[in-house]
Amino acid sequence: xxxxxxxxxxxxxxxxxxxxxxxxxxxxxxxxxxxxxxxxxxxxxxxxxxxxxxxxxxxxxxxxxxxxxxxxxxxxxxxxxxxxxxxxxxxxxxxxxxxxxxxxxxxxxxxxxxxxxxxxxxxxxxxxxxxxxxxxxxxxxxxxxxxxxxxxxxxxxxxxxxxxxxxxxxxxxxxx
Ligand code: FES
Numbered sequence: 001x002x003x004x005x006x007x008x009x010x011x012x013x014x015x016x017x018x019x020x021x022x023x024x025x026x027x028x029x030x031x032x033x034x035x036x037x038x039x040x041x042x043x044x045x046x047x048x049x050x051x052x053x054x055x056x057x058x059x060x061x062x063x064x065x066x067x068x069x070x071x072x073x074x075x076x077x078x079x080x081x082x083x084x085x086x087x088x089x090x091x092x093x094x095x096x097x098x099x100x101x102x103x104x105x106x107x108x109x110x111x112x113x114x115x116x117x118x119x120x121x122x123x124x125x126x127x128x129x130x131x132x133x134x135x136x137x138x139x140x141x142x143x144x145x146x147x148x149x150x151x152x153x154x155x156x157x158x159x160x161x162x163x164x165x166x167x168x169x170x171x172x173x174x175x176x
Pocket of ligand 1: 095096097098099100136137139140143145
């Protein structure tokens with residue numbers, strides 16, 4: 001297996017955090033509403049489109065599904081996958097599953113958190129990186145693994161991570 005693959009890639013937001021509108025939320029709801037258990041597909045659909053679930057979408061979802069706002073909030077907060085704030089420029093997933101932990105994943109995780117100055121489900125102060133845990137990226141043979149955007153990076157070390165992070169922030173600067 002090579003060092004990297006695109007296995008288990010998260011959908012890339014196709015719209016953007018500043019593009020949300022009540023109509024967009026209604027359209028996403030309409031495309032899932034007739035399904036049994038429509039709440040989760042709707043929440044996934046919104047996050048796939050926008051990268052997060054805006055607070056202002058909660059009453060729209062609640063009305064459409066005839067549920068209370070508290071019930072919608074309850075589902076969003078139960079699943080750590082769902083975000084209620086926009087992500088940073090890059091989403092970094094760190095594998096916390098067994099094979100990666102056995103290959104130095106804990107030490108790598110500590111290094112990543114202290115380098116970024118954040119914990120899981122948080123975004124760095126410069127708004128560049130959002131850190132998320134993941135439980136197996138399907139790249140166990142090259143553990144420990146992390147994923148940035150759609151790309152999985154295997155055999156990660158603290159030094160490799162420092163280079164990866166430096167490359168991310170450099171490319172962001174070039175784009176700006
Ligand atoms: S356990 Fe980390 S990639 Fe499978």
